[in-house]
Amino acid sequence: MITFSELGLEPKVMQSISEMGFEEATPIQAKSIPVAITGRDLIGQAQTGTGKTAAFGIPLINKISTSEDKIVALIMAPTRELAIQVAEEIEKLAKFKGIRTLPIYGGQDIGKQIRALKKKPQVIIGTPGRLLDHINRKTIKLDSVETVILDEADEMLDMGFMEDITSILSLVPEERQTMLFSATMPANIRKLADQFLKNPEHVSVIPKQVSAPLIAQFYVEIHERQKFDALSRLLDMEAPELAIIFGRTKRRVDELAEALQKRGYTADGLHGDLSQNQRDAVMRKFRDGSIDVLVATDVAARGLDVSGVSHVINFDLPQDPESYVHRIGRTGRAGREGTAWTFVSPREIDHLHFIEKITRHKITKKPLPSLAEAIEGKQKLTAEKLIEVLNNEESNEFKGIAIQLLEQYDSVNLLAAAMKLLTGERKDVNVELTPEEPLRAKKKRFGDSKFGGNRRFGGSSYGSGGGQRSSGPRTGGRREGGWKEGERRDGGTGRSYSKDSRPKSDGPRKPRSNFAETR
Ligand SMILES: Nc1ncnc2c1ncn2[C@@H]1O[C@H](COP(=O)(O)OP(=O)(O)OP(=O)(O)O)[C@@H](O)[C@H]1O
């Protein structure tokens, strides 16, 4: 265990860290902060939810001098929501030093951004497209930038941002520190690293196979037309604190969100066709708990950190293993437990096995949730709510009437009636979704020993057996020792397979018009 005080950080940065409630450094932080402080280029890889943002944010804020009035650091992220979130975390880290940060992303009024840029922020956190827009308008100048960080670099490549990133980086002085972070490192990342990083240190944290997995992973084999009813049952059975449901297309997300609302769930959809105001509103509602189900495309798969997400449900199987890993990584964060369910149509089973193979993690098969289980789940939830009210002594004003009722009626019948009222009826609205074509894996790639299973997950095991987590409370607190996983510094061996060895279904995502997203 490494405390932040051992890392030689400035007192004002330490003050931020302690205000954020971080006590010990996570493994990726303990490994990368000392390297980053030396000014070396760095490639950082560690599992989802293990604090990579602060792993680059802390050394960054530590090194910036408060007297600067130029942009000295640039952070790029693939989606707007992620840029906003990273900016918030960097701002917290910068609070006591008084360093100015500014998020810059598409969909937001450019005039407003230009006005904010006049206040001379030192750190810009943005999405590549809008950054380039400002650079072309000369409202952002990069000639004083000393540090560049690419968060989720592999996703930015997959989204076709290579050209934009190249143009942006060509305007940043050669003499700089460049860092690149992600939970997954597919082969194409090497091209980026070779082009933009100088003799980088690879820092990766790979969990030991024996470590208890924080995300229990299940799948249900199911026909397309049964999926929605199964989803309702699953939500009732599992009673998530907050859930994210991933759908394959924007249409799917819209239809699902609407169908869930019709059945009485507080759900809303997030995808790239919504206006920025709508996107912001949905995220705000999800973060403050006014909706408890977020239905999203892969736009929400990367980096988003919303505490309380106890469940991820892949309503549609994700396109590739990376997407699977990032999607399910929206739960089980910061030492908490989480549960991931994936719906797989019979024709997609091969694709699922491919994901298992690449992630080296067995996904446990479960039967379709039954109506009885759904009812039981709802009843349990009602009982929990009831007991909470009881424990908090929030029901004193009902005691008089309770005594009167108990004089006339049987106590069990009375309580059962109250629970029925409290549980409410699920509106059994019939729902028709537009069917989606199943995904199919390229069989001929299977069993390709060259592929090496999970190189892109760091060359070692990415996790172990689902469903073995301890039976703690449903959403769990921070689990003791949650960060203390096996660690390994990778000498760079983990990324040496050729692009050809990637399966077809896993190729660059840009041409898939169905998936085109304005991130
Ligand atoms: N040292 C720490 N102690 C406790 N909590 C921490 C620590 N570092 C980060 N966290 C918290 O852990 C959560 C996950 O961090 P973060 O979003 O940086 O993960 P990540 O590794 O970038 O995940 P992803 O791969 O999904 O982007 C955040 O809520 C963050 O505030």
Ligand SMILES: [Mg+2]
């Ligand atoms: Mg992250």
